[in-house]
Amino acid sequence: MYCYTCQSDEQHRRLTADEKSWLKNRTGRKTVEEFFMCTAPGCRNLRTGFQKHPFDPVIRVPLP
Numbered sequence: 001m002y003c004y005t006c007q008s009d010e011q012h013r014r015l016t017a018d019e020k021s022w023l024k025n026r027t028g029r030k031t032v033e034e035f036f037m038c039t040a041p042g043c044r045n046l047r048t049g050f051q052k053h054p055f056d057p058v059i060r061v062p063l064p
């Protein structure tokens, strides 16, 4: 999938349970199942399956 911050197609993965909890707190959303994280080194930018730029400014998942 295309990554907005890498400006290229990159691998993404679904969020772990801990990352989902973090994102719920961060955004106030009840569900975050639609989000994917870019796995390019140092990126960790979030997108959904449909939106490449769901947050402005972008939200990156913090390192554990």
Ligand SMILES: [Zn+2]
Binding pocket: 003, 004, 005, 006, 007, 010, 038, 039, 040, 043, 044, 045
């Ligand atoms: Zn990226």
